[in-house]
Amino acid sequence: xxxxxxQKILAGLAILMGVIILIFTLFILFPSAExxxxxxxxxxxxxxxxxxxxxLDKSHTEQFYLYLKDLSPISFGxxxxxxxxKGISLPIGENSLLIKWPxxxxxxxxxxxxxxxxxxxxxGSGILALFAMGLALFLGIGTGIISALNxxxxxxxxCLTLATLGIxxxxxxxxxxxxxxxxxxxHSTTGLPMSGSLYQIDPETGQHxxxxxxxxxxxxxxGIRPYAIIMQLTRSNLIEVMQQDYIRTAKxxxxxxxxxxxxxxxxxxxxxxxxxxxxxxxxxxxGAFFIEYVFNWKGLGKITIDALQQSDLPVxxxxxxxxxxxxVLVNILVDILYAMLDPRVKLSN
Numbered sequence: 001x002x003x004x005x006x007q008k009i010l011a012g013l014a015i016l017m018g019v020i021i022l023i024f025t026l027f028i029l030f031p032s033a034e035x036x037x038x039x040x041x042x043x044x045x046x047x048x049x050x051x052x053x054x055x056l057d058k059s060h061t062e063q064f065y066l067y068l069k070d071l072s073p074i075s076f077g078x079x080x081x082x083x084x085x086k087g088i089s090l091p092i093g094e095n096s097l098l099i100k101w102p103x104x105x106x107x108x109x110x111x112x113x114x115x116x117x118x119x120x121x122x123x124g125s126g127i128l129a130l131f132a133m134g135l136a137l138f139l140g141i142g143t144g145i146i147s148a149l150n151x152x153x154x155x156x157x158x159c160l161t162l163a164t165l166g167i168x169x170x171x172x173x174x175x176x177x178x179x180x181x182x183x184x185x186x187h188s189t190t191g192l193p194m195s196g197s198l199y200q201i202d203p204e205t206g207q208h209x210x211x212x213x214x215x216x217x218x219x220x221x222x223g224i225r226p227y228a229i230i231m232q233l234t235r236s237n238l239i240e241v242m243q244q245d246y247i248r249t250a251k252x253x254x255x256x257x258x259x260x261x262x263x264x265x266x267x268x269x270x271x272x273x274x275x276x277x278x279x280x281x282x283x284x285x286x287g288a289f290f291i292e293y294v295f296n297w298k299g300l301g302k303i304t305i306d307a308l309q310q311s312d313l314p315v316x317x318x319x320x321x322x323x324x325x326x327x328v329l330v331n332i333l334v335d336i337l338y339a340m341l342d343p344r345v346k347l348s349n
Contacts, residue, residue: 008335012328019324020071023317024064070103071321104318109310114318117303122322124198125292125299129284131215132223137277140227141270144234145261151239159231166228175221175294182217192217195296218295222288226280230273237269244268275334282330 048057055066069075075082075098079089087100104114147159183194196214201207241247242265250260289301296302300319307315 005332005336008332012332015328016321016324019321020068023320024067027313027317028060028063070105073100073102074098075100102321104321105314107307107312107315109312114314117315118300118318118322121298121300121303121319124297125288125301126285127198128215128218128222128288128292128297128299129281131219132284132288133226133277133281134223135219136223136227136230136280139223140230141234141273144231145238147231147235148238148242149257149261156235159235163228163231166224169224171221171225171288172290172294174224175218175291178217178221179294195294197296197298199298214295214297218288218291218297221295222284222291226277226284229276229280233273233276234269237272238265241265241268274337278330278334278337282327285326285330 055063058066075085076092077095079091079096082089082096082098082100085098085100085103087098090097090099101115104118106113107117110117143159143162147156150156179194182190183192187193192213194217196211198210198215199208200211200214202209238261247260247265250264288299289305291297292299292301293305300322304316304319306312307319
């Protein structure tokens with residue numbers, strides 16, 4: 001298990017390094033950052049000072065080295081050169097060894113730390129992804145069981161039709177339709193708004209409060225595609241499992257259908273469902289760009305789109321790195337959990 005775990009971590013680090021090289025290359029090809037920050041009408045002296053502040057006056061090789069140093073969890077050098085980092089400092093002679101958080105630099109537009117900006121959106125994306133995946137799992141497994149127990153019936157055809165529509169329709173189109181129908185046309189019945197974020201401000205007191213009624217529509221729109229996958233996987237695997245010999249033996253012993261499904265069939269049915277759900281959860285958590293934009297939900301997706309519109313490169317680069325890290329972390333955890341849950345899986349290359 002330990003060797004398998006180390007192999008997964010090394011593979012994940014290799015993927016992250018590839019992402020870092022890619023986004024840094026795109027950063028070099030992008031228009032001058034000092035013009036974005038200082039404005040195209042700024043004089044040449046202001047632009048030169050801005051380039052020096054951002055480290056853009058150095059060679060590409062040196063810029064890449066400094067970027068890796070910012071992202072590295074360990075930094076060694078003079079203490080005065082590491083003031084921008086946050087972590088635990090260990091003095092070594094005139095220098096210091098710093099164990100730190102990755103430094104994602106500052107926004108070109110607001111000059112705020114990128115880590116702070118992304119942390120505000122990560123919470124929103126995380127809660128939205130949890131709600132969406134919860135709905136997808138509950139509805140997908142439930143309708144998958146109903147469909148598998150009655151193959152070819154009207155309920156089976158209805159569930160399959162819903163799943164086909166869910167996986168076929170574009171997310172952007174589904175989000176617009178859901179927002180228009182439930183948030184505008186039927187608003188008086190549902191009481192759900194067309195848009196809004198997790199946190200809202202009370203106009204009377206000025207205090208922030210959590211508005212859970214804002215999460216249902218974007219969570220529903222976001223969960224439709226994973227619901228379709230989970231439903232079809234549950235149905236097909238449960239139909240196959242119900243034909244196994246040990247299920248026939250359980251039926252011959254007089255066990256109820258609920259007992260058979262819950263204690264025997266579902267355990268062998270949900271492993272591929274878990275794999276699919278975890279992959280989808282990484283996608284949802286990393287940023288449902290269109291969904292968040294349509295519903296004006298403040299998350300990683302909306303923050304990244306806003307940063308692209310404003311050419312705020314550090315925010316975009318930081319968001320891509322966070323998304324890549326989430327994918328790598330979730331995939332490692334899922335591989336390990338899958339091997340632990342299914343004793344038939346061998347931990348091998």
